[in-house]
Amino acid sequence: MQVIELLSPETVRVGLAGADKRAVIEAMIDLLAGDPSVRDLDEVRRVVLERESIMSTGVGKGLALPHGKTSAVTGNIAALALTKAPVEFEAIDDQPVRLVFLLVGTPEAKSLHVKILSRISRLMNRDDVRRRMLAATSDQDLYRAVMEGEASLLEQ
Secondary structure, three states: OOOOHHHOOHHEEEEOOOOHHHHHHHHHHHHOOOOOOOOOOOOOOHHHHHHHHOOOOOEEEEEEEOEEEEOOOOOEEEEEEEEEEEEEEEEOOOOOEEEEEEEEEEHHHHHHHHHHHHHHHHHHOOOHHHHHHHHOOOOHHHHHHHHHHHHHHHOO
């Protein structure tokens, strides 16, 4: 499964506001509102914030991957944002975060969930893709950067 398949233009945002980690995660979850895959947005919020309280999902290089598994969704769904300003996320490299990729899946699809997180990490470890995403000035630019980044992964 490609990462781009989990996103939609409505779930990609450039200039996401949020003064701290919790506010950014809450705003990311709000991007999922209205998606037909989401049965209960409050439950999605609870699960993702609970997972974050166990261990920060700030994975380094300016990226955070908040995620969770819940039956409050009918399948894997994602949101992606470039924050308005760097946000302290307790990342493993102690660097603030600008790119946030939210992934929510069902409890039954554990191995797929891990594969998708791995694919996101692989994509984001490419300096050229990350630079392009950080330079995005519109939601469409950010969406296109992911799409083209994935296409280049497939060519390898």
